[in-house]
Amino acid sequence: MRTFLLILLFVLIQSPFASGARGSGSIIQVQRKIRMTDADPLPPKEYFIDLGERDGLQAGESLEVYRQIPVINGQSGAPWHVLRVKIGELRVDYVGETSSLAREVDGRDLASLPPLEYQTFMLGDEVFRRTGLQNK
8 A cells, every 4th residue: 555655646746737737828929020121031920839848848849739710500509619720830949937939830731721710820829739648
C-alpha cells in the first residue's frame, strides 16, 4: 500500500496538471509591420498566443489553429450547434514566460475550408499544441 501511494504521488508530481502546463490557448493579438514602399514585400503577420514557458512551450513547436463556427438549425429552429474547423498551423518563433509569438506555416489549402467570413487567423481562434491527444 505504501509503495502504491509513493508511485501515485510521483505520477501526480510529474503530470502536466501539477506543473501548470497547458496544451491549448488562443490568439490574443495580431500584428503586421508596415512596409515602407509598395515595392517592398508584405511582411508576415505575427500572432501572439497565451501560451508560454510556464506551459512548457518551446520555440520551433507547431500549433494547430481551430475556429468555432456556430451553425443554426434553419429547419427546426433548434439550439445552435458548434462546428470546430481546423484553419491551419502556426510555428512558434519566440517564447516568453506567459505568451509567445508565432507565424503562419505555409501550405494552407483554402479550398478545403468550409465557407468562412474571414479565412485567415484572427483574435480568439483556439491553438493546440501538436503533442498529446487533445486534438484527436
